[in-house]
Amino acid sequence: MRRCLECAQKEPDRACVDCQYFIQPSPLRRVPSSPVRVLLEDGYGKQYPARILVLSTTEFGLETEAPVPGRYVIRLQENLWVEVAGVSFKGKNNVHLFDILCVHRKQETARRLSREEYQLLAGSTGELIYEVTRHLPEHLQDLVREKLLAEVEKSELINALKVGVVMKYESGRFRFLSGQADLGLPMEETEKLMRQAIRQAEHRREVIISADGKKVFDLHCVPFDYRSGGLLALDITGVIEKERKMHRQEMQVYREAIAAVTGGRLYLVSSGEIEKVVSEGMELARGEVRQSRDIPEARRAMREALPVLDSRRQHAIALCLTEALANALKHAGGGCWQARQSGDTVRIIVQDRGPGIKTSELTRATLMQHYSTKNSLGCGFTLMLYYADRLYLNTGSSGTVLILDFGIMPAEGLTGLNQ
Amino acid sequence: MLLKVDVYVDRGVCRLVLNGELDMETVVQMQEAVGKVKEHTLEIDLSGVSFVDSTGLKSLLDISNEWRQKGGRMLVLRPQPDVAEVMRLVGLDGLLAQDTALAGEER
Structure with missing residues (x-):
């Protein structure tokens, strides 16, 4: 205690950052390349700007006008905030040591910063994520950053072990x-x-x-x-739980990214949500496919059941049903289909009990919009994405459900496409 | 019969006239017919085909590649508008003969 007082009197110009007494010297003591600007918020919502001059996983050295002693919250990111308490006897002038009392993450709280959070502030990861995503289209930036951050969080698995x-x-x-x-x-x-x-x-x-x-x-x-x-x-109980949690988060990010990239037409939905969509409206026809000759049969049965449509629309629906069934046959050895109508929407549902579509495959199929037959893989998904007005997909180890919606009131804007 | 394949040969040109639907189930009929073609130029007339799926498209592409490798010529003639649209979508419009524009009018 004496030291900071003495230091303030005898060496008022000496910076606390350089003082060994200020923050415990350890390999984790780090001075950010440039001070990180943050806001301290007290219990009444009053905010004080601050700069992180030096940090370790348990302490911050802050330059701030905020009264010390005192407890504050620092929001580092949307999902990450830290509770700190100023230590009046460490530091001088407007530089003080702040103990990290509690780190709140979206899912849990801890008594110290994780390695990644620490790195984030100490310089590398955060800036890197910002840097690599800087040139992305604006609407994707946040999604991709979140995704990258989730990747970083993965090493937190070790903490759960x-x-x-x-x-x-x-x-x-x-x-x-x-x-x-x-x-x-x-x-x-x-x-x-x-x-x-x-x-x-x-x-x-x-x-x-x-x-x-x-x-x-x-x-x-x-x-x-x-x-x-x-x-x-x-x-490894905790690790597995954590992995599951991260998988759920990852799916959420995927959902949003895919919806964004497909102009809000393809939705990855949970099995609970799909149940609801599947039962809407009334059934027009249904059937099962076990071999390739069942597919033209399905097409015929569906055409007979459809309301009267213009030929282009009917062709599009028949094509999408064919492609969805061909996928089910190829990847799952068959599946069931249903055609339903709900108001002005014709809905095709194709369900299989195959091993599911990998998220990486999904991205490839959905994100490559000019995916042509020149690639060895099929172009079925591209065609479905083009013709269907809305697609819902639920896929997992117990099977895949694909739902395709077609508006059947000819929209005026669409006539231009019908050359 | 879901697909009917008629073969006409005239002065070094073989024309396959397809009628019906070209898909996973029937594509093999087209492939068999193509396998027997000896002529240098192959024309596949789709004017009687109301439906082509991605398997059919892939097969047309394969045939075209095979013919190109042999140094021959393969053309797709007179697809119906819906089929032509799908071909354009997946980038197969290059297989269409120049006179395709007439196809719509002839129907």
């Missing part, structure tokens, strides 16, 4: 070496794997689930000699 237990196996017994003793490992299965590893004299790895189904373990068995070996068991 609870290192479990290390044990030695010898003469039919496990001996606890270190870690968490009461991990609830299913010992019978663990021992079986250990024996296998010893018998085969090679590293064995398996992911197993606890008897109550609540925990997931990543087991590594390493043989030492013909009767002993080492066991490393990691509790």
Whole structure:
């Protein structure tokens, strides 16, 4: 305490940033290349501009007029804010040390900045993300930034990993070496794997689930000699939960990006949402496709059931049904179709129980608008995107549902296309 | 029969006249007929075809590439307007003969 006071008296010009006493010297102590501008907000909503001069994962050195001591919130990003408390006896003039009390992320709170958040402020990642997305069309910038940030967050997985237990196996017994003793490992299965590893004299790895189904373990068995070996068991329950969460976030970003790129015509929807869409309106016809000759049959049945339409529209609907069914046949060995009508919309629904479309494939099929038959892959999706007024897609490991909507009142603006 | 294929040969030109629908199911009929063609120039007349799907389009492209490699000539004649639009969409309008413009009027 004395030091800052003395320093203020004896060396008023010496910058706190350079002082070893100000922020604990450690490899994580970092001075941003240029001070990061932030806003401190007190409990009454009053805001004070501040500049981050130096930081570590637990402390900030701030230059600000905000009264110290005092508690403030710093919003770093929409999903990330930090609660800090000024420490009056560290620093001088208008530079003070602020303890990080709490880091709020969208999904959780923590007592310190994660490596990525820290890097973000310390210089690299944040600027980089901004830099690489600077030249994108404006409506995509935020989406892509969010996506990139999600990528960065992925390394947070490591934070969710609870290192479990290390044990030695010898003469039919496990001996606890270190870690968490009461991990609830299913010992019978663990021992079986250990024996296998010893018998085969090679590293064995398996992911197993606890008897109550609540925990997931990543087991590594390493043989030492013909009767002993080492066991490393990691509790990855949290990691899996985190991965799921991120997958959901990722899908959300995908949805928005795809809707934006297709001019709001293609929607990735959840299975719950699709249920609702599927049941709207009334059914005109339905059928099943198991082989290629069922497709012209489906087309015929659908044409007969459709209301009277101009030939171009009818052709477009028949073509899209054909392409959707051909995809289902090719990737899932078949599927069911339905034609429904709801007001001025004809809706085609094609459903299969195949392995689903990978998100990467989806992007390729949807984002390459001038995707021609010159590519070896089909052009079916391009045609559907062109002709259908709106598409809903739900895809996952238990199958794919594609819904195509066609407005059947001839819009005036469309006649120009009908050359 | 969903697709009917008639073959006319005249002075080194083989013309396949298709009638019906050209899709995943029937495309093999066109391919078989094309496989027997010995002439240097192949014309595929689509005026009687009301429907072509992406498999049919892909097959037309393959035939065109095959003919080009052999140094021959392959043309698609008189597609109906809906079919012509799809060909344009996927970038296959290059296969169309110059007189395509007449096709619409002849129908």
